[in-house]
Amino acid sequence: MSFNYEEISHNEAKDLLRQWRENNERRGKEVLELWDVVLREDVNKLGNEKHVILEQVIYAALDCHMYCIAMLCLVMLSNEFPGSLRVMKLKAAVLEAEEKFDEALELLDNIIKVDETNSAARKRRIAILKAQGYIVEAIKELVDYLKKFMSDVEAWQELCNLYLQVQDYSRAVFCAEELLLHQPHSHLHHQRLADIRYTMGGIENLELAKLYYCQSVKLNPDNMRSLLGLYLTTTNLLNHYKSSGNSGKRKEVWKLCHWAQSKATKQTQPTSQLSQMMLSLAITE
C-alpha cells in the first residue's frame, strides 16, 4: 500500500498512525514518510498524541537506520520528561540500534535498579543478547525472567522460538503448552504445538499432533496449515498402522485423512497443483 503523501491532511496522518499503533504494526518506512511530509512541520499541533507519536517515530527511525531523526525526537521527549524511565528505555533502544551494546546494557541495568518491576527493560536485555548471537545466554536470562513474570505470553512465545532454534524440542513443547494454558482458544497455539509434535516424530507424538491439529481446525476451519498438517499426520499414521493391524484405529485415521484432503482441496483453486499433489500422495484402501 502506498499513499500520496502530498495530499494527506494532518488529521488523516494522525489517524493512520493511531491505527498502526493499535494494530501493533511497525511499518517503519511509512511512518517515516508520514513524519517527513506531514507531521514534522508543526509538532505541537499533534496535541494529546504528541508523545506517543514521537515514540512511534523513534522506533520507525531506528528500523530504517535514520539515527538523526531518532535522536531529534528523543531530545524533544527528554526535554519534556527529564529523568523519565520510559525515555531512558528509548535511549537504550537507540544505543542498541547503533550496536553500542555495552552502554545499552548499562542503561537498562540502571532502569532495573530503580524499578524492579520494569519488565520491558529486562526483555530488552534479552533482545540485546539475542542480537549479539548469544542464544544460550538469552535462553538462560529469559528463563530467569519467566520465573518472575510467569504470565507474560510474549515471553513464552519467544522462549519457544529460541528453544526451537537450538532444537530442544521437548522444552519448546513445554513453552507451547504454557501458551495454550494462557490462551486456550487460540487456533494458532494449537497448530504450533501440533507442528512441534509432528517434527519430533514417533507414534505418540504423531497421535498428539493429530489431536492438536483437530482442535485447531475446530477453532478455525480456514487454517490451511492445520488442515495440511492434519493430512500429513494422518498419512504418516496410516503408514505406521499398516504393519501392526489395528484396523479400528486405521479406519478412523483414514476417514480423518480423507476429510482433511477434501477440505484442503476445496479451499484451493480447482486446477491447482495442491490437488495433484494430494492425488499423488493419496493412499488407497
Add this chain to the structure above:
Amino acid sequence: MSEVSIETGAYAKIILHAAKYPHCAVNGVLLADAGKTKEGGRNQSLDIVDAIPLFHHSHYVSPMAEVALTQIETIAQSENCVIAGYYAACENFRDNIVERCPGLKIAEKIVEYFPSAVFIVVDNKKMVQHLDSPAIKVHKYSDGKWRPRESLIVFQSPYVLETVSHLLQKGVERDLVDFDNYLDDQSQDWTNQGIEKLVASINASTLDDDDEKEIR
C-alpha cells in the same frame, strides 16, 4: 571446474525475499534446468533458472516444509526443472555462515537427491539499495560439509546488479509472495509470475538499449 550460472529472475527473487523480511530469517529452494543436468552426477555445471521463496517464520518445524517441497517437485517436473539448491538468509545481521542458517536439514535432503546441489547464503552486509557486488555466497557439499566456492558464480545477464537495485528502490519486494503468504491466502501466486515478467521486461529494455548503441 563446474560452474553455477544464475538467471536474473532467480537472483532477484532471492534478494527481494530477504529485503521483504529484514527482521526474519528467510529461506527457499533453487530450481535448475533439467535438460542440462544428469542424475546423480557430482560437480556438474548448473543453470539456476528460478528461486522459490519458502518461509520467513517457523523454520524449525517440518510439516509445511514437506508440503512445500512436494508441491515444488510437482511444478518442477512439469517445467522440466529439478530442485538443485537451497538459499537462506539469517535473522542476525552478522550471521553469514552456513551453520547459522535455518533449514539445514532441507538442504541436506536436497543434496541426497541431487549431489551437485548448491547452498546460497545471502550476505546480509552486502544487501544495499545500490548493489555493487553480488550479495550471495555459493557453497557446494563435499565430505559432509558445505564448503564455500568463490569462483563459481556466473550471472546470465551483465546488468543483473542494476536490475535488482532498480527493483529494490521501487519497493517491488512488497509484491513478492513466499510459501508462508500462500498458506495464509491461497489466492496468492508463490511462483511469482508477476515478478518474472517484470524482470523479463527490464531485461528486454536493456537489450534494446544495447542494440541502439550498436546501431549508432
